Amino acid sequence: MATTLKLPAILRSPTTLQYTIPKKPSSARPSYPRKFYPNDEAKATLSQPWLTTTDPLMPPYPHRAHTHFEEANHGLYGGATIQSGHKISDGRNKGKTLRKWYPNVRVEKLRSVALGVEMSIPTTARVMRTITKCGGLDEYLMGEKPARIKELGLLGWKLRWLVLKSRSVQERWRRERERLGLQGGEGSMHSVESTFAAAWNDTESRAEILTKMGVSWDELREKRATWERHVKETLGWARGGKVGKVGKSRERKGMNTLDVHDPLTTRLPDYVEEEEPIQELPAVQEGFGIVEVVNEKGGMQRRGAKLVNKKTR
Known part of the structure; x- marks a missing residue:
């Protein structure tokens, strides 16, 4: 006698819990001064609904998040972190001074051909050279070596999943399977679209x-x-x-x-x-819109656009 099992829709998964930011008490402060902080353009990119929402079907990131350098979770740092050591003085007052070295991070505009968007993401200089060598952001994110997976981080892993599920990449893989005579597709267990x-x-x-x-x-x-x-x-x-x-x-x-x-x-x-998911994920849209924010002086400015009113008159 055939048996049937009904599975409810997946709303939360280990991946969703992995990307949930824990609420820290107001007294908690990082143990390092924030030498780098994303500008308004990078904040507008990282706060998009299609980027902040986590797909429950996305596999969890195999490596843990940065706990002592949380800024690396919101950019492409390539595994770079804070390094500590001593500054040796050879002058008149010889001695050692405790100091730290921060990674060379800049907010770079990266174009994703598969997603059709231009993003402003905090990126290190070494990762930028690797992206240029690979031939673009999409090729860098789709790297299969363990070292590439380990250096992606939480943001890179999420961007990788979005690129793999894009229509252009799926169409390219379909043509390659037909050329090589391989089986597989939407019903195959090796496809990102399969359930x-x-x-x-x-x-x-x-x-x-x-x-x-x-x-x-x-x-x-x-x-x-x-x-x-x-x-x-x-x-x-x-x-x-x-x-x-x-x-x-x-x-x-x-x-x-x-x-x-x-x-x-x-x-x-x-x-x-298996039941269909109740909530649909927000689609990737061209451009990031205009979001009004209040600056430190109380004036109104816009993210992703020119400054409208810098001072309050």
Whole structure:
């Protein structure tokens, strides 16, 4: 008898929680002076709805965010951070002075051909040279090497996802698959547009998923066997309360979770239905509009446009 599983729409995911900025108390201040802060044009770019909204289907960033240098989470810093050391004085008053070196960051205008927008993003000089060498921002973001993924950061990872889902990139990949005679498309599990329901309902994709799950389960069993040997031989612990090296009774239970929840022996559904998301993500629009803000002197100015009224008369 065929079984059907209904999945609710995905509204929050580990990626959404990863990009959620925690609320810090008002007394919390960074441990470093802010040598660089984005100007109004960069703020207007980074505050766009299509850039601030996180797609729940986007895979989480495999590397953690910068905690001691939070500015790197809002730009393309290429892994650069604050470096500390000493300034050695060779003059009359010889000695060491504690100091810090900040990365060379500038607000650069970068054009994305796939998205069709021009963005003002804080970028280091080294990343700009790499972007020029790769042939553009899109080619830099779509790099596949682990070093490139590690240096993207939270902002670069989100821009990478938007570029991969753009129509121009999807069309280019479709033509390349046709030229090479490869299978795959919207229904394939390797496409960014595919969902879990579409991949599970496909027979070949389901078999591939189960095969990968079996390999992962075998690796976990090997790690469990290694842990059992370590506990028994090194620590002297055993089931049933055997006396260990410290002279005390060490009783423990076996790890039976991998045997009880084996996916290959569990009854799995034959068909999966997934609800459509309730909220639609904002589309990428050409230009960033005009947003009125109040400057320090109380005058009105506009982001993304010329200064309207610099002083209040």
